[in-house]
Amino acid sequence: ETGVTQSPTHLIKTRGQQVTLRCSSQSGHNTVSWYQQALGQGPQFIFQYYREEENGRGNFPPRFSGLQFPNYSSELNVNALELDDSALYLCASSLVGQGDGYTFGSGTRLTVV
Amino acid sequence: AQSVTQLDSQVPVFEEAPVELRCNYSSSVSVYLFWYVQYPNQGLQLLLKYLSGSTLVKGINGFEAEFNKSQTSFHLRKPSVHISDTAEYFCAVRPANQAGTALIFGKGTTLSVSS
Numbered sequence: 001e002t003g004v005t006q007s008p009t010h011l012i013k014t015r016g017q018q019v020t021l022r023c024s025s026q027s028g029h030n031t032v033s034w035y036q037q038a039l040g041q042g043p044q045f046i047f048q049y050y051r052e053e054e055n056g057r058g059n060f061p062p063r064f065s066g067l068q069f070p071n072y073s074s075e076l077n078v079n080a081l082e083l084d085d086s087a088l089y090l091c092a093s094s095l096v097g098q099g100d101g102y103t104f105g106s107g108t109r110l111t112v113v
Numbered sequence: 114a115q116s117v118t119q120l121d122s123q124v125p126v127f128e129e130a131p132v133e134l135r136c137n138y139s140s141s142v143s144v145y146l147f148w149y150v151q152y153p154n155q156g157l158q159l160l161l162k163y164l165s166g167s168t169l170v171k172g173i174n175g176f177e178a179e180f181n182k183s184q185t186s187f188h189l190r191k192p193s194v195h196i197s198d199t200a201e202y203f204c205a206v207r208p209a210n211q212a213g214t215a216l217i218f219g220k221g222t223t224l225s226v227s228s
Contacts, residue, residue, distance in 0.1 A: 004156075033215060042117075042203050042218035043157070056215055090156055092216075102216060104149075104157040 004093050004105035012111045018079045019110060023091030025072040026103045032074040034066060035090040037107070043090055049074055078110075086112045115140040115206045119219035126226055128196055134189040134222045136204030143209040146187040147216065148178055151201040160202075163187065164209070174198070199226045 005024045013019050025032050031050045035043035045058035049068035063079040072093070078085055088107045120135040138144065145164050149157040161172025168180040178189045187204060201223055205216040 006156075035216075035218075040221075042205075042220045043216075045215035045217070048215060058215065092157075102147075102159070106154075106156040109154075 004091055004103050006089075006091050006105035006108050008108060009106070010109045010111075012113060013081050015081055015083060015112055017081050018077065019081060021076040021078075021089050021091075021108045021110070023074045023076070023093075023105060025074070025093035029093035029095050029103065030072055031094045032068055032072065033092045033094070033102070034074070034076045035092065036060070036085075037088040037090055038084075039087070046076070081112045083112050086110060115144060115208065115217045117204050117206055117217055117219035119202075119204055119222050121222050122220070123223045123225065126194055126224070128226055128228050129193050131192050132190065132194050132198075132224065134202050134204075134224065136187045136189065136219060138185050138187065138204070138206045140185075140206060140208070142211075144206045145209050146178075146180060147205040147207075148172065148176070148187070148189050149203045149205060149218075150174075151203065151221075153200075157203065160189070194224070194226045196226050196228060198224060200224060 007022045033048040034046040037043040046060050048056040052068045065077045067075045090107045091105045092102045094102045116139045118137045126132050147162045148160040161170045163170045163180045171177045176191050201221045203221050204219045207216050208214045
């Protein structure tokens, strides 16, 4: 079975720009979650998608948005980038009904300058 | 709402010594509990999880954890650590039996194993 893959692995953007991060879910999983991990911190929940709709959101502003596609892959979009958006962005996929099946990708390291 | 407190930000130990990484949680509902490990420049790997049943949970790489409901703790232990165990460790919780809820993570504990 394939794991969760994220692209790109590293990215440098300028403040004010927009960025799109991509995630391919593990085979058989139908839910995808995104987390932001600032340096030296634990991951913070951004949002979760199930059946192509957002069904949970953490304390992040609307300029953080996402999509889930019919093949369960997902995108995270961040508009009007700020310096504090610099972080590791982690994608996790799971199967609804399973309490434990979170599989994480290796993340995208975003640096905003 | 749930919260997780990892009581030690850094734990230095010598190789082959035992180690305990402490985790306390707060929740008004029943929870599932997890420990993840993160090696440098990598994502999170599940070490072990508690969903229900036996309070002593065994995971990968020789790690185990004990769920203590009265003390709202889920401490991670290993009887003998290796250099390769050097990594960041995260404790996480989520509400039990509630689909669509997110994992809530602690701030992490850096385990440094030296020879």
